[in-house]
Amino acid sequence: MLEDEDGTIVICGTDGIVSLPGGVFETPARFVDFVFDNIRINGKPWKTEFGLPFTDHLVLDHKSNNISIEVASFNFAGICSEQYQYRLRGFDDNWLDFSPKDRLAWNNLNPGSYILDVRLMGSEGGLMEKSLEFMIRPAWYSST
Numbered sequence: 001m002l003e004d005e006d007g008t009i010v011i012c013g014t015d016g017i018v019s020l021p022g023g024v025f026e027t028p029a030r031f032v033d034f035v036f037d038n039i040r041i042n043g044k045p046w047k048t049e050f051g052l053p054f055t056d057h058l059v060l061d062h063k064s065n066n067i068s069i070e071v072a073s074f075n076f077a078g079i080c081s082e083q084y085q086y087r088l089r090g091f092d093d094n095w096l097d098f099s100p101k102d103r104l105a106w107n108n109l110n111p112g113s114y115i116l117d118v119r120l121m122g123s124e125g126g127l128m129e130k131s132l133e134f135m136i137r138p139a140w141y142s143s144t
Contacts, residue, residue, distance in 0.1 A: 034100070034120050036132050037072040058134035065136050068105035071098075071118055083121045090114040111138035 002010045007022020036055075039046040041064045060067075071084065085095045086104055090112055098104065104116070112135070119129040 034073045038070040040068045062139040065109040086118045
């Protein structure tokens with residue numbers, strides 16, 4: 001099956017070729033998806049009980065305050081035309097653009113609660129948002 005520039009759909013089979021004029025079918029926005037992948041705490045790989053794609057909350061001690069994470073997309077064909085943005089609530093509430101080739105990283109985060117929000121906007125209108133919560137506990141000697 002092939003769709004050309006004017007929207008004509010061409011279907012080839014063993015019995016011949018069929019072409020349908022553009023506009024006969026409405027093409028839905030392609031589904032876009034991604035996962036959080038390859039988290040590092042203080043430069044070392046972080047292992048979770050069920051794997052990072054199935055984890056939505058991390059609790060870290062006060063020394064584990066240098067964090068980096070990657071985002072992996074499942075759309076290999078449209079990766080160049082998709083727009084990625086992130087924000088780390090509790091640190092900076094502004095949305096920032098990034099490339100999935102980049103590693104998101106923060107150093108010397110203060111103890112507290114953070115939420116990493118990532119959104120992926122597909123080239124054809126699809127939108128996916130995911131969040132990862134993590135908490136950095138204060139040192140035992142800093143609590144009263």
